[in-house]
Amino acid sequence: MSILESLQIAVDGLVANKLRAILTMLGIIIGVAAVIVMLGIGRGAQASIEAQIQSNGTNLLYVRPGSTQSSGVRQAQGSAATLTYADAQALAEPGAAPAVKAVAPEYNAFGQVVYQGTNSNSRVTGVTPEYLDVRILKLASGDFIDAAAVNAKSTVAVLGANVAKTLFGDADPIGQSIRINNVAFRVIGVLASKGGTGFGSLDDQVMAPITTAQARLSGSGQFRGSNNVSTINVQIVDAAQNDAAIQQVTAILEERHHTTGDNNDFSVLSQQDILETAATTTGVFTLFLGAIAGISLLVGGIGIMNIMLVSVTERTREIGLRKAVGARRGDILMQFLVEATVLSVLGGLIGVGIAFGVAHLIGGMSVGSISLNPTIGLDSVLLASLFSIGVGLFFGAYPANRAAGLNPIEALRYE
Amino acid sequence: MLNRVIDIEHATKVYQMGDVEVRALSGVTCHVEQGEFVAITGPSGSGKSTLMNIIGCLDQPTDGAYRLDGVEVGDLNDDELAAIRNEKIGFVFQSFNLLPRVPAWKQVALPLVYAGASDRRERAVAVLEEVGLGERLDHKPAELSGGQQQRVAIARALVTQPSLLLADEPTGNLDSKAGAEVMGIFKRLNRQQGLTVVLVTHDPAVAAQADRTIRIFDGMAYDAADIIPQDSAPGESEAPVMVQVTVAQNGRRS
Structure with missing residues (x-):
């Protein structure tokens, strides 16, 4: 059958x-x-x-300070203040790291942002003009922080989409004055919403010139004669150069910090690592x-x-x-x-x-x-x-x- | 001598039930020639069913020989027995054993499936017409009367053109009219087509319609048509009133 x-x-x-x-x-x-x-x-x-x-950019490296040791106990990553503005400048130096396209240091502070009767507790990030491109951000209106503002430590601010909505509702924030930790800032731009949730969403942060943030907002310390930064965002030429960029960045910083390998006081994390x-x-x-x-x-x-x-x-x-x-x-x-x-x-x-x-x-x-x-x-x-x-x-x-x-x-x- | 369809010599069947040996058949010898219409009768527990199972190649004797249509059945394996059943035996059961929800012609064609035949529908239809059910080809069992169901079962038994039609109490579940009809079909097949029919029944009226009756008693076969006085019939005291005879041990002519 x-x-x-x-x-x-x-x-x-x-x-x-x-x-x-x-x-x-x-x-x-x-x-x-x-x-x-x-x-x-x-x-x-x-x-x-x-x-x-990937919407944060795939060709991105984050350089973060290393951890401190307190009575022999290693503290959390980023707890040391070993990364400086000068380090960022060294990385950005033309020819220093061929795989690096742009460098955007940032300095994070928290502050109470007040507009008239409304206030919001936001992350205030001190940034440089490169930040806009490196983090692939778009402006909804106004301008981003320019080099002149950084040099002059201007009290200008760019609002994330959520912050703008919280403080101003449907009104136009451009040109308005807000207070961050009792310092008056003029709003010069609003970012387009990028989506994303949770801690660290760019929609919830306020951006100010990095120099202003360091000097006026939480008074950053100094390290080897240069102001501390929280993170250095490094944009690399293309994704294929990911490993080369990590090596070059590491080499430059090791030389500057006089450290090697295991006792490095910084860490380099690539977007691809996060993706993996x-x-x-x-x-x-x-x-x-x-x-x-x-x-x-x-x-x-x-x-x-x-x-x-x-x-x-x-x-x-x-x-x-x-x-x-x-x-x-x-x-x-x-x-x-x-x-x-x-x-x-x-x-x-x-x-x-x-x-x-x-x-x-x-x-x-x-x-x-x-x-x-x-x-x-x-x-x-x-x-x-x-x-x-x-x-x-x-x-x-x-x-x-x-x-x-x-x-x-x-x-x-x-x- | 005519072609012998059933040739059983000294067949015994012993079942092992736990520690007890049950002797269902104790040396049965019986023969059925081609074209005979034979009834096998006997009280329940006599070994009648065991004999029928052996004749039907559903079971094999523990000892002794059984030739069915010239084929020695004793040393066949299960699959070969299945092939023999398919080819040489047509079964008709008391309870019809039709498949539920299957149309009549498919029921009849079932043995042809296992025979690997290709012209199934034609052959099934032909046999159904022969038993007078040409109009009921697509009826399911639930749509047929008891007598009609049994006729479907008979058609199923005939469809492979077997050497032997083996019917087990074929009228047991039928009223007298339908029963008579079924017996009529058996007789017609036997008389007109020379089909060998073996009927197992305990009903004397049904047995009487056969040409010859083999009585089974205490695991032995007695031929009611060929009475030879016998002194040492086993189970004498319980024997029926009529004079019992064993079938001669040295084989017999009929």
């Missing part, structure tokens, strides 16, 4: 028991759909997070979602085994009769295996269809700033389909074997 023959018998058997067939398939349908959608959501989130990180870290995290997250969905597929498989066992018991007489009229052991085995496989494959196909439907439905939704944009890969469809066939074969094998091993005399007598 051919496979095609078995398929015909199996399909006849399933059509004869439609409701039971559908209920059995349901487990597989849900399992397969869940696996595909979960993997899709994971991938979508990964892509969304990566896009967000995020990719690892979301990869684990995707795997986790997929594994949970996989369990539901397994449960679906057990459902198939359950129903197939019931089916074998219920059809004992049928099996006896088939054997009496000449079915061999292999024929019965094949019939039930094919039946289980047809159930799981059909369930798998429907599950794939449903997965696409669900992915389409939740495509527009978002969790926080991360939009759910499930991307269904061919590989996850293949994986789920193959897995469902495997589940059918595996969980169909025991009931099929039991059916094939029935003694025809007892089977025919079964009530």
